[in-house]
Amino acid sequence: MTSTVADSAPAARRVPRPRADALRNRERLVTAAREMFVEFGAQVPYDEIARRAGVGNATLYRNFPERTDLVREVVLSSMARVTDLAERVMAEEADTFAALRRFTHGAADERIGALCPMLDGAFDKDHPDLTVERERLEEAVQSLVDSAQRAGRLRSDVGVGDLMVAVSQLTRPLPGTACGNFDQFVHRHLQLFLDGLEAPARSELPGTAATLEDLRRDCPSRTTS
Incomplete structure (x- = not known):
């Protein structure tokens, strides 16, 4: 069976779009961080930011591995x-x-x-x-x-x-x-x-x-x- 060019060409890689809930969590983290930075300064504990945003610590670190990323x-x-x-x-x-x-x-x-x-x-x-x-x-x-x-x-x-x-x-x-x-x-x-x-x-x-x-x-x- 003869293969076509389309069959033999590698499939184009699709970059997955972030899920809506993931985008919402990121936005909530940025909002919570901004509020806490204003109130307490940039060294506020990471877990407190996650708590105010209503997400787990793992979600915070997944989005912002380093504090400088979040700042x-x-x-x-x-x-x-x-x-x-x-x-x-x-x-x-x-x-x-x-x-x-x-x-x-x-x-x-x-x-x-x-x-x-x-x-x-x-x-x-x-x-x-x-x-x-x-x-x-x-x-x-x-x-x-x-x-x-x-x-x-x-x-x-x-x-x-x-x-x-x-x-x-x-x-x-x-x-x-x-x-x-x-x-x-x-x-x-x-x-x-x-x-x-x-x-x-x-x-x-x-x-x-x-x-x-x-x-x-x-x-x-x-x-x-």
Whole structure:
């Protein structure tokens, strides 16, 4: 019997897609880790993360064999959420400063300042995945700032770095400190800060507008990028 080319050719290997329940478990782990990192710092016990996520330790180690893997995924997830927020408010708000205001308060809700300490030490800030997500974040936030300045709604002597420093600083309590009303203070002081960003400016700022490159060079732990 003569074999055809199709018969003799090796079958194409199919890469199995992750099951829906496996994807849900991974998402639950990242969410639980983010919450616990904010509350207690990045050294929270692994089994506590698994317990909060409602999965077994084996599931946690299967998804994130090393703590650095989990930390990187949490940072990536947070950066992606902030970027998505920036893009969404730009599309939804006709008032460019209203878009900036919504973004700033939304970014604060992500508690990016509480996650900043994880970027110190041995954390690989130049991992390719982080580089891609960082560039997407920077482009989105820069667009927000540029749009508000072109419309004359944002004072011209501030930069993206100024905005991100404020969000980072105001959302960075000491890990493990219990303050049930912390969020109300964050948003109250962010609103005071935002009032100072609106044009026309009421005073002259010292120094020059801060860029994200300035933050990476001079104080890398102040921003998720």
